[in-house]
Amino acid sequence: MLLIKCPWCGERDETEFSYGGEAAIKRPLKPKDLNDEQWADYLFMRKNTRGLFLEQWNHSVGCRQWFLVERNTITYEIISTKRINSDALNSEVPQ
Amino acid sequence: MNKYSAFSLFKNALTNNKNWQASWRDASPKVKYDAIIVGGGGHGLATAYYLAKNHGMRNIAVVEKGWIGGGNTARNTTIVRSNYLWTESSLLYEKSLKLWESLSQDINFNVMFSQRGVYNLGHTLQDMRDIERRVSANQLNGIDAEVVNAQQIKEAIPLINTSETARYPILGASLQRRAGVARHDAVAWGYARAASELGVDIVQQCEVTGIRKNGPQVTGVETTRGYIETKKVGVVVAGHASVIADMAGIRLPLESHPLQAYVSEPLKPVLDTVVMSNAVHGYVSQSDKGELVIGAGIDSYIGYGQRGSFHTIEHCMQAIIALFPNFSRVRMLRQWGGIVDVSPDACPILSKTPVEGLYFNCGWGTGGFKATPGSGWAFAHTIANNQPHELNAPFSLDRFSTGALIDEHGAAAVAH
Numbered sequence A: 001m002l003l004i005k006c007p008w009c010g011e012r013d014e015t016e017f018s019y020g021g022e023a024a025i026k027r028p029l030k031p032k033d034l035n036d037e038q039w040a041d042y043l044f045m046r047k048n049t050r051g052l053f054l055e056q057w058n059h060s061v062g063c064r065q066w067f068l069v070e071r072n073t074i075t076y077e078i079i080s081t082k083r084i085n086s087d088a089l090n091s092e093v094p095q
Numbered sequence B: 001m002n003k004y005s006a007f008s009l010f011k012n013a014l015t016n017n018k019n020w021q022a023s024w025r026d027a028s029p030k031v032k033y034d035a036i037i038v039g040g041g042g043h044g045l046a047t048a049y050y051l052a053k054n055h056g057m058r059n060i061a062v063v064e065k066g067w068i069g070g071g072n073t074a075r076n077t078t079i080v081r082s083n084y085l086w087t088e089s090s091l092l093y094e095k096s097l098k099l100w101e102s103l104s105q106d107i108n109f110n111v112m113f114s115q116r117g118v119y120n121l122g123h124t125l126q127d128m129r130d131i132e133r134r135v136s137a138n139q140l141n142g143i144d145a146e147v148v149n150a151q152q153i154k155e156a157i158p159l160i161n162t163s164e165t166a167r168y169p170i171l172g173a174s175l176q177r178r179a180g181v182a183r184h185d186a187v188a189w190g191y192a193r194a195a196s197e198l199g200v201d202i203v204q205q206c207e208v209t210g211i212r213k214n215g216p217q218v219t220g221v222e223t224t225r226g227y228i229e230t231k232k233v234g235v236v237v238a239g240h241a242s243v244i245a246d247m248a249g250i251r252l253p254l255e256s257h258p259l260q261a262y263v264s265e266p267l268k269p270v271l272d273t274v275v276m277s278n279a280v281h282g283y284v285s286q287s288d289k290g291e292l293v294i295g296a297g298i299d300s301y302i303g304y305g306q307r308g309s310f311h312t313i314e315h316c317m318q319a320i321i322a323l324f325p326n327f328s329r330v331r332m333l334r335q336w337g338g339i340v341d342v343s344p345d346a347c348p349i350l351s352k353t354p355v356e357g358l359y360f361n362c363g364w365g366t367g368g369f370k371a372t373p374g375s376g377w378a379f380a381h382t383i384a385n386n387q388p389h390e391l392n393a394p395f396s397l398d399r400f401s402t403g404a405l406i407d408e409h410g411a412a413a414v415a416h
């Protein structure tokens, strides 16, 4: 079981959270300008990274906030958790 | 190579079983092949076998980073059935089930395919409506399926709890009598042996680390045992599909999750069929050794660690005890995880890609063991002819941009 540090509530068991998958997927600003492949890319295609991964979790039976977790998907080690803001999304996405 | 038969057993017994040959050649990679299959799981080995047998491609290799069958193939709970809802999937899984029925003879290796039936339980009115619908759809596709009521279930499975006061009372089930289980290791070994016999090189301890291209065309694969030249690469690496896709500059609609399974201490025979339940979310059968083989759902997060979280185990055990209260005294023996590649519509991808000569077979997620023969058969056709067979054409990668998804989520009962 993961021990996840909610940026608002502190460390809690994984069972208090729900998973939100890959973080920083940007909804296209002008969907009408996209062709079907570009729309499919936004909707379905995922990094599914093996290694350092930025993902989103929701403290669903706690404060109900969404937040970011940087986690190693091989060792499951959590590197950091942080609140979502545009800085966090723009500058700290591991490539 | 030795042909396995009652006679060969007898003959080798006379010489103290000292003269058996190795089942397959553990090959070293050549510099060049006509095709390379990446991933020595059941699907990859089956692909190689059917490429050699049906399409006459003998100068091919399977490259596996660990040992053959070390991935999901030998980590799964071995349920084989074809009672999916949609025509596209039920035809593909039914092709597979037909191949299972003669597989041991075809590859001269006993895969212990046991058609002991699979019950998919319904616990609510909506479950029962879905079951009626799925059974009717199966019958229209010529697939054996029937609806049974709680009393029939109790007669067939005396230990199951059909009490009306249960938290999730059992109202009925769908039953596919031709469904069942098989021995997973034997599937990998049997296909490896049969493919090797036809000249296929099986190369273990050989991890693909890069895909080389010249313009749009694949030209070879980089591996931990050197560069290998080829114009056709079939990638069948289950949970690692996105990793290889990344090497080729392709994006896939997959997420890799841990999926756990469990076996108990061996018991006397108590369960001679397979029981699955979506609502309480667990499934169970009994192996020939007597162990209860148990599984349930995936861990929620993306994980490549071949292990998951403890609460997932607890949830699964609760489900099994709800169905079989007297299993609460049974001790569990082992637990493990695999990495399953889950697609948005719970259906596989068997497809060409934007890269010429590069083919992907992935997205089987939690339920691809049953498809091993059919998947290999159809993927071999796709690689040999550079176009899909009509059975796997609906499962191309471009369905995610055309919108022709095949939504088997939930509709296909527990997805194993």
Ligand SMILES: Cc1cc2nc3c(=O)[nH]c(=O)nc-3n(C[C@H](O)[C@H](O)[C@H](O)COP(=O)(O)OP(=O)(O)OC[C@H]3O[C@@H](n4cnc5c(N)ncnc54)[C@H](O)[C@@H]3O)c2cc1C
Binding pocket: B038, B039, B040, B041, B042, B043, B044, B063, B064, B065, B066, B067, B068, B069, B070, B071, B072, B073, B074, B075, B076, B077, B078, B079, B080, B206, B207, B208, B209, B236, B237, B238, B239, B240, B244, B259, B260, B261, B295, B336, B337, B338, B339, B340, B364, B365, B366, B367, B368, B369, B370, B371, B416
């Ligand atoms: C716990 C569990 C229970 C399941 N239960 C069922 C069930 O009851 N019924 C059912 O139908 N299905 C079930 N499944 C799903 C089923 O196991 C899989 O869909 C199926 O076995 C996939 O087969 P495969 O040959 O594609 O994958 P695998 O057997 O995983 O083979 C892929 C191979 O690729 C290799 N590989 C990866 N990366 C590289 C690389 N870079 N270079 C070379 N080789 C590489 C791996 O080492 C591995 O051996 C279950 C899965 C799990 C984990």
Ligand SMILES: [Zn+2]
Binding pocket: A006, A007, A008, A009, A010, A059, A062, A063, A064, A065
């Ligand atoms: Zn919180």
